[in-house]
Amino acid sequence: SLLPFGVACVAVGFGVKTLLDKQLGTAVNLSVRKSESKVADSVDIEDIGKQAVFCRCWRSSKFPYCDGSHNKHNTLTGDNVGPLIIKKKE
Amino acid sequence: SLLPFGVACVAVGFGVKTLLDKQLGTAVNLSVRKSESKVADSVDIEDIGKQAVFCRCWRSSKFPYCDGSHNKHNTLTGDNVGPLIIKKKE
Ligand code: FES
Numbered sequence: 268s269l270l271p272f273g274v275a276c277v278a279v280g281f282g283v284k285t286l287l288d289k290q291l292g293t294a295v296n297l298s299v300r301k302s303e304s305k306v307a308d309s310v311d312i313e314d315i316g317k318q319a320v321f322c323r324c325w326r327s328s329k330f331p332y333c334d335g336s337h338n339k340h341n342t343l344t345g346d347n348v349g350p351l352i353i354k355k356k357e
Numbered sequence: 358s359l360l361p362f363g364v365a366c367v368a369v370g371f372g373v374k375t376l377l378d379k380q381l382g383t384a385v386n387l388s389v390r391k392s393e394s395k396v397a398d399s400v401d402i403e404d405i406g407k408q409a410v411f412c413r414c415w416r417s418s419k420f421p422y423c424d425g426s427h428n429k430h431n432t433l434t435g436d437n438v439g440p441l442i443i444k445k446k447e
């Protein structure tokens with residue numbers, strides 16, 4: 268039967284893609300402003316007020332601000348990313 | 358010959374992993390403080406001075422600050438990520 272051979276080859280393909288991604292990394296940003304060649308944001312300190320929470324997972328619908336989507340991303344992928352908080356001293 | 362069948366199955370495995378990653382996403386952070394369950398950072402406005410540049414690609418050796426590594430990451434993966442700049446108004 269061809270089945271074991273086929274299954275083994277499918278596993279090899281899966282493994283090759285996995286190793287390749289580990290080596291090169293994969294895109295971090297899947298959907299934020301993909302038409303721009305580099306998504307940089309500049310925010311004035313004077314506009315922050317008491318505190319601002321900035322997204323570093325690239326999954327927020329309020330990007331560049333965090334909307335809590337990092338939690339779902341972490342659960343789905345086993346990742347451990349979280350936001351950057353900029354705040355006035357208390 | 359088994360060759361065309363084997364090659365096809367390898368391609369299927371490669372494709373399955375690719376689609377799965379597109380659906381679920383993959384880990385964004387490969388190496389920064391992986392022992393923490395969620396990497397959040399808090400920075401005081403008073404400590405920023407005139408300007409600070411923060412990493413959002415998770416590849417910087419000066420994390421949470423940007424060291425320019427986003428450029429290599431973008432080139433390797435076709436991504437378009439860049440830093441967050443916090444600055445005093447001019
Ligand atoms: S939503 Fe992206 S870090 Fe919170």
Ligand code: FES
Nearest residue numbers: 412413414423426
């Ligand atoms: S090194 Fe990560 S955004 Fe610049």
